Amino acid sequence: MNKLKIAITKGRLLEKSARMFELAGIECSSILSPGRQLLLPIGSGEMEAVLAKAPDVITYVEHGVCDLGIVGKDTIIEHATNLYEILDLGFGRCRFAVAGPRDTDFFTCGDRRVVATKYINVSKRYLEKKQIDAELIKIDGSVELAPLLGLSDVIIDIVETGSTLKANGLEILEEVCPVSARLVVNTAALKLRKKEIEALVSKLAAAAAEMEKKK
Numbered sequence: 001m002n003k004l005k006i007a008i009t010k011g012r013l014l015e016k017s018a019r020m021f022e023l024a025g026i027e028c029s030s031i032l033s034p035g036r037q038l039l040l041p042i043g044s045g046e047m048e049a050v051l052a053k054a055p056d057v058i059t060y061v062e063h064g065v066c067d068l069g070i071v072g073k074d075t076i077i078e079h080a081t082n083l084y085e086i087l088d089l090g091f092g093r094c095r096f097a098v099a100g101p102r103d104t105d106f107f108t109c110g111d112r113r114v115v116a117t118k119y120i121n122v123s124k125r126y127l128e129k130k131q132i133d134a135e136l137i138k139i140d141g142s143v144e145l146a147p148l149l150g151l152s153d154v155i156i157d158i159v160e161t162g163s164t165l166k167a168n169g170l171e172i173l174e175e176v177c178p179v180s181a182r183l184v185v186n187t188a189a190l191k192l193r194k195k196e197i198e199a200l201v202s203k204l205a206a207a208a209a210e211m212e213k214k215k
Contacts, residue, residue, distance in 0.1 A: 100154035116146030
């Protein structure tokens with residue numbers, strides 16, 4: 001049988017993902033020092049890891065070329081359509097929030113408003129739920145610039161510490177939803193490789209709980 005493959009988000013989730021594997025007794029030095037290798041052996045050789053950008057993790061898992069993935073909830077709710085979210089890993093905590101200048105009358109103003117965001121789908125669902133009529137503008141870079149330049153009234157973005165907002169005279173006006181790293185599984189793989197995946201999930205759940213205790 002093919003090796004179990006797991007896609008791991010590069011960047012801020014990678015180090016804590018490695019720590020979780022270590023606590024689960026899964027050797028994972030290759031993911032911290034991958035060199036030019038793209039398929040990285042982990043464990044005792046029964047698994048392989050792929051390091052990828054968050055949206056690509058979703059793509060690899062949904063298309064079944066990777067059986068599992070570690071990715072932020074923000075990416076799941078923005079991009080995912082057909083995978084199974086099996087475990088909240090507890091690390092990488094932050095939140096989606098509406099932010100803008102302190103005196104912004106965003107929620108009670110009757111006029112059409114403008115929202116800048118990297119997360120169009122998340123923002124659209126939030127605004128529909130709140131019954132707020134607003135134009136959405138996609139920004140790929142520093143979204144905090146949009147209200148400073150007068151492009152938007154507010155932003156909807158991921159907030160971790162809020163220090164960037166504060167440094168630019170912005171503040172959180174309302175939290176949208178919490179975010180953390182999640183373990184996702186391809187729906188077909190969950191049926192075909194049920195025992196293997198459940199065994200791995202059990203180990204990672206225990207390791208994630210141990211990490212939570214040590215915070």
